[in-house]
Amino acid sequence: MINEVEWEIKKGFVPDMRVPGRFFLSEKLCETLEEGALNQLANVATLPGIIKNSLAMPDIHWGYGFPIGGVAAFDMDEGVISPGGVGFDINCGVRLIKTPLDVSEIGKIKRLITELFHTVPTGVGTKAEKKFSSGELDEIMLGGAGWVVGEGYGTKEDLIRCESNGCMKEAGTEHISTKARQRGMPQCGTLGSGNHFLEIQTVKEIMDEEAASAFGVSKDDVCIMIHCGSRGLGHQVCTDHLKSIEAATKKYKIKIPDGQLACAPVKSPEGRAYYEAMAASANYAWANRQLITHMVREIFTKIYKVEYEELKLVYDVSHNVAKYEEHVVDGIKKTVCVHRKGATRAFGPNCHDIPSDIANIGQPVLIPGSMGTSSYLLKGTMTAMEKTFGSTCHGSGRIYSRSKAKKDLSGLKIKEDLEKRGIYVKATSNNVIAEEAPVAYKSSSEVVNVVHRAGLSLEVARLEPLGVIKG
């Protein structure tokens, strides 16, 4: 234990650890800590070229190879890149849009949610109304949110409010399989399933007036939160590249304690191929969230007397991505390969890639709640830059398996209970509602409380749901 919210796993917890592990957790959340996830955190510390610490946020839970809620940075020359350190849903992320409406002006939430549910394609395997051609898919994978904005699905201001301006320049389409393309083509502009959602929220509480005002949100504002990723495309890219990276692990004689930690040297052909394809998938996810934003704006202009441009993007963050970033390591600035898997970038004031008008505040950080619970807007800090390569938590963190939730809980009852609280839920099935029940997750407020106390990001505002659509 380093302090009341920061813990260390010493070298030797598992054999061959190169650095100690560090994780952030309150005593209250300790009972949610899975032994398997802790072992995964320690396993990551055995990988070549890992810098400083293998890290985990308070929403840590067991994942594929790397724990979800994990952060790991690797040396560009000695280090590795691993698909397991990013996850299957490449650039799964969240954006928050502020409407000009006050909560008192929203009217019948059921009508709004029903309209959104019928417009935004939702659920496993769903297709978008507009199918992009193969050439357009290339533009999406190379241009991200910027390309779809150029096609009329948004405003230039939207791009400034996206992490990396909604496009990783390193993207390449050379190592995207035909299968990945086929899965991706009909799905850009769809929400997906599982924990992905579109939620109408209201700003319930402001904790930091200065930052909230700079980010453009005030109490009682109606906002929209969109949580989705790269759909079948990212999934297929991860699957494809796991195969080539597994072969590379053997080829470069990298010793790993778990097959799911397959990795390749950052600058190896296999490592670069994965990075380019992952970046292309990340761009697809930004385009996806941008297209859904467009649909939401059209509905709001239709139902309420508001202009398209009056719906402002507050910010868009990625939860699952690997990036080459500059960080200060042992007092020296250097480029490292940061993996965030179920973790959010949380750059501090005046760091790289923060919109200039809010640079002095720090990067906006968005933490979605689980269905029916609060979501949070925070700001990044220099503490995060020093301790976690500018990273914080990404959400609440699952504590019930999907199967256990489905077995033990009734989706219908949860829906009814939420409705009694004035939260209208519309989903493709009651099973999805059971899987995503609030009790299946750690409390988002407790998770956010830990990162706030640890100083990894600071609370700016709390939002509560009014209605939600789910896959």
Next chain:
DNA sequence: ATGTCC
């Protein structure tokens, strides 16, 4: 997360 098994 995911055409929840090519």
